[in-house]
Amino acid sequence: MTEVPGEGRHELLAAMNQSILDGDDEAADRLAREALAARIEPLEAIDRGFTPGLREVGRLFEDGEYFLPELVTAAQAMQAAMAVLRPVLGEQASERTLGRVVIGTVPGDIHDIGKTLVGTLLAANGFEVSDEGVDVPIERFVERARELDADLVCASALLTTTMAMQRDLVNAVRSAGLRARVLVGGAPVNQAWAEEIGADGYAENAAAAVDLARRTVPP
Amino acid sequence: MTSTPPAPLTETLRPRVTVLSDPQVDGIVDQALDVLATVGVEVEDDATRSLLADAGERLNGERVFLRERSVRDAIASAPSRLLLADRDGGELDLSGDNVHFDPGSTALHILDRETRRRRSPSARDVVHLAWVTEACRNIQAQSTGLVPADVPETVADCYRLYLALRHSRKPVVTGTFRGDGFAVMRDMLIAVRGSEEELRRRPLAIFDCCSTPPLIWSELAARSLIDCARAGIPAELISVPLGGATAPVTLREMVVQHCAESLSGLVIHQLASPGSPVVYGGAPAAFDMRHGTASMAAVEAMMVDVACCQVGKRLGLPTHAYMGLSDAKSADWQAGAESAMGVGLAALAGINMVSGPGMLDFASCQSLEKLVLDNEACASALRLASGVSQASAGLATELLAGDRNFLGHPHTRRNFRAELHMPGPAISRGSYGEWEQAGGRDAFDAAAVEVDRILARGNPAPLPDDTARELDRLMDGEAARCGVEGPSWSL
Ligand code: B12
Numbered sequence: 001m002t003e004v005p006g007e008g009r010h011e012l013l014a015a016m017n018q019s020i021l022d023g024d025d026e027a028a029d030r031l032a033r034e035a036l037a038a039r040i041e042p043l044e045a046i047d048r049g050f051t052p053g054l055r056e057v058g059r060l061f062e063d064g065e066y067f068l069p070e071l072v073t074a075a076q077a078m079q080a081a082m083a084v085l086r087p088v089l090g091e092q093a094s095e096r097t098l099g100r101v102v103i104g105t106v107p108g109d110i111h112d113i114g115k116t117l118v119g120t121l122l123a124a125n126g127f128e129v130s131d132e133g134v135d136v137p138i139e140r141f142v143e144r145a146r147e148l149d150a151d152l153v154c155a156s157a158l159l160t161t162t163m164a165m166q167r168d169l170v171n172a173v174r175s176a177g178l179r180a181r182v183l184v185g186g187a188p189v190n191q192a193w194a195e196e197i198g199a200d201g202y203a204e205n206a207a208a209a210v211d212l213a214r215r216t217v218p219p
Numbered sequence: 220m221t222s223t224p225p226a227p228l229t230e231t232l233r234p235r236v237t238v239l240s241d242p243q244v245d246g247i248v249d250q251a252l253d254v255l256a257t258v259g260v261e262v263e264d265d266a267t268r269s270l271l272a273d274a275g276e277r278l279n280g281e282r283v284f285l286r287e288r289s290v291r292d293a294i295a296s297a298p299s300r301l302l303l304a305d306r307d308g309g310e311l312d313l314s315g316d317n318v319h320f321d322p323g324s325t326a327l328h329i330l331d332r333e334t335r336r337r338r339s340p341s342a343r344d345v346v347h348l349a350w351v352t353e354a355c356r357n358i359q360a361q362s363t364g365l366v367p368a369d370v371p372e373t374v375a376d377c378y379r380l381y382l383a384l385r386h387s388r389k390p391v392v393t394g395t396f397r398g399d400g401f402a403v404m405r406d407m408l409i410a411v412r413g414s415e416e417e418l419r420r421r422p423l424a425i426f427d428c429c430s431t432p433p434l435i436w437s438e439l440a441a442r443s444l445i446d447c448a449r450a451g452i453p454a455e456l457i458s459v460p461l462g463g464a465t466a467p468v469t470l471r472e473m474v475v476q477h478c479a480e481s482l483s484g485l486v487i488h489q490l491a492s493p494g495s496p497v498v499y500g501g502a503p504a505a506f507d508m509r510h511g512t513a514s515m516a517a518v519e520a521m522m523v524d525v526a527c528c529q530v531g532k533r534l535g536l537p538t539h540a541y542m543g544l545s546d547a548k549s550a551d552w553q554a555g556a557e558s559a560m561g562v563g564l565a566a567l568a569g570i571n572m573v574s575g576p577g578m579l580d581f582a583s584c585q586s587l588e589k590l591v592l593d594n595e596a597c598a599s600a601l602r603l604a605s606g607v608s609q610a611s612a613g614l615a616t617e618l619l620a621g622d623r624n625f626l627g628h629p630h631t632r633r634n635f636r637a638e639l640h641m642p643g644p645a646i647s648r649g650s651y652g653e654w655e656q657a658g659g660r661d662a663f664d665a666a667a668v669e670v671d672r673i674l675a676r677g678n679p680a681p682l683p684d685d686t687a688r689e690l691d692r693l694m695d696g697e698a699a700r701c702g703v704e705g706p707s708w709s710l
Pocket residue numbers: 108109110111112113114115117118154155156157158159160161183184185186187188202203204205206207209212324325326327366394395396427428429430431432439440459461465510511512513580581582583
């Protein structure tokens with residue numbers, strides 16, 4: 001293994017940046033491996049290679065130049081890079097994640113588009129996300145939150161009939177004595193409902209969910 | 220575009236819109252058959268999987284692969300005509316190019332008249348929706364269009380049907396929210412019709428059964444299909460491909476997915492009870508790539524609606540689509556433009572049941588005022604589809620050579636009602652002065668006046684006492700069964 005000096009290192013970091021802009025998860029995976037082989041510090045690859053790309057994608061999305069498919073494929077590329085780099089980070093890994101998240105749709109609800117979008121953006125923004133899928137039993141939420149020592153439990157509900165499950169979830173997380181905060185969302189859900197059931201937060205869309213998650217998990 | 224054979228000179232041409240050629244439609248069906256045979260569908264209900272396995276379909280876990288033969292058999296056994304009947308027996312013929320409208324269904328909110336913001340609907344709003352629907356002549360069916368927030372959620376689905384049946388004669392487009400919600404809803408329909416036999420003979424309601432995109436039948440939806448088939452209650456297959464989110468983003472491939480999901484539902488339905496009535500419906504949407512919303516009013520969604528309807532017609536089934544609704548948040552220009560384009564295209568496509576009028580905000584908000592305005596758009600759409608009559612072909616020379624006082628001409632008096640649609644009071648057709656004198660109202664406010672007039676008349680369709688009592692009994696029973704404190708059910 002040789003250390004890559006100046007020029008080559010610069011090119012590699014630029015390619016990482018580009019792989020995120022292109023939403024190319026194969027390239028991101030390959031470049032992360034190349035970085036390790038070239039003895040580039042994983043933290044440097046993340047902070048100077050991949051993350052600036054993700055920030056740029058976020059800016060382009062805000063400016064209306066990029067759209068959801070570009071945002072989501074960029075997030076996937078970021079996750080591909082992180083999958084290679086995270087194991088090597090060791091101790092630093094936990095410092096690097098903004099928090100651990102368990103996410104899913106409540107029992108009886110199979111609307112998963114919003115939940116998946118929220119999960120993907122949380123993951124891209126540095127949360128460690130465990131997506132439990134749809135129609136997730138309350139016990140499963142609790143069990144996973146305990147296993148992962150989760151900071152956040154995120155529950156999505158799109159039906160007036162399944163909304164009530166969010167209340168049960170809040171109660172179950174509390175009575176299991178977990179420290180995880182519970183965030184809720186979905187079309188029929190609003191702030192007033194979140195307060196009524198004693199949830200720790202509500203957000204209307206995926207971008208707001210990321211902000212909410214950041215605010216809710218103490219640094 | 221298909222070429223329409225030249226109509227005989229004296230025959231009125233039925234204007235039509237198509238977006239696919241016949242060979243392209245066949246290509247889509249062939250590819251859907253290939254998807255079903257090679258990719259298969261996931262069926263999450265054990266009983267439904269057994270039904271399919273017993274019929275000889277190949278299973279792999281929850282996935283079922285359907286043979287072309289079985290799909291063709293289902294297509295052949297499904298009736299091509301559905302005769303819905305209202306409470307008094309008046310018929311709606313869902314076949315050929317006949318077009319009917321019903322309000323968009325299961326909204327979470329209602330547009331508040333005063334604040335022009337959405338709010339939670341109450342049971343009273345559900346009743347008012349039924350009254351306004353009853354009054355809208357171009358909306359031929361009603362729907363359980365609002366979810367009342369002041370009724371316990373567990374019984375809200377049957378309570379909506381209970382109110383609909385008590386407050387309007389029109390047949391109902393509805394559906395279940397929970398696996399065990401079907402029985403009481405069926406019993407209510409039977410109570411109104413008189414007997415199970417009669418209900419089978421003259422269906423009073425259609426039940427929406429939604430597949431989960433891509434290519435999944437959930438337990439709830441599969442059961443609902445089978446329940447409907449066995450009870451002889453028409454099922455409406457609702458495939459909801461969201462291009463770019465739960466379906467390929469290209470329109471043609473959305474149509475293929477819609478076809479594959481619908482045909483798999485058809486197989487389940489016809490296996491449960493061959494010959495049971497079923498509608499080839501759907502609610503395709505374009506996924507907005509900026510906001511992540513499911514737009515059923517996007518022009519691409521409407522193009523897919525028209526394409527799916529062409530496929531349904533090719534298969535010889537009654538058709539349905541979600542059109543005539545808008546993503547706007549108030550009943551404004553966007554609402555009018557999107558809804559009018561929707562009902563216009565639907566009428567030209569000859570879609571048999573069109574759900575959507577009244578609806579705003581991605582199928583989540585109903586508006587009584589918009590429903591009254593959409594009723595006018597539906598009237599225009601139906602007129603458009605009726606075409607240019609050839610009944611007086613050849614008369615022009617004579618008419619122009621004779622008395623030119625056309626307003627006083629017998630020809631005018633004889634024909635004007637059939638030729639010219641007369642819009643209702645919500646549409647501004649008067650002079651500026653008349654408009655100003657009448658308060659200078661915009662469309663929304665003019666519609667509000669209409670709504671008030673309709674509501675002031677009270678229940679336009681009370682049930683006979685004994686039937687009403689029977690419905691009360693069923694509703695109370697279901698409330699008790701679900702452990703819900705019964706409010707005063709009768710309003
Ligand atoms: C697509 C869709 C479906 C698809 C779902 C496909 C899938 N794989 O998800 C299918 C066809 C399967 C379906 C089925 C049904 N549906 Co549906 N469906 C919709 C529709 C049109 C769009 C939902 C959607 O995906 N939106 C796009 C996503 C991106 O938005 P979102 O989910 O709201 O998520 C965003 C935010 O809410 C937020 N968010 C979401 N989750 C979370 C979580 C947290 C923690 C946070 C912070 C934020 C957050 O961020 C997300 C991203 O911005 C809505 C209409 C609507 N207005 O919502 C109806 C709707 C939700 N469905 C409805 C109904 C009635 C049903 C059925 C019961 C129909 C039936 N009779 O079979 C079934 C029930 C199935 C079940 N058991 O869950 C009703 C609900 C009415 C009610 N009173 O509850 C609606 C409102 C439509 C209507 N008016 O009829 N449906």
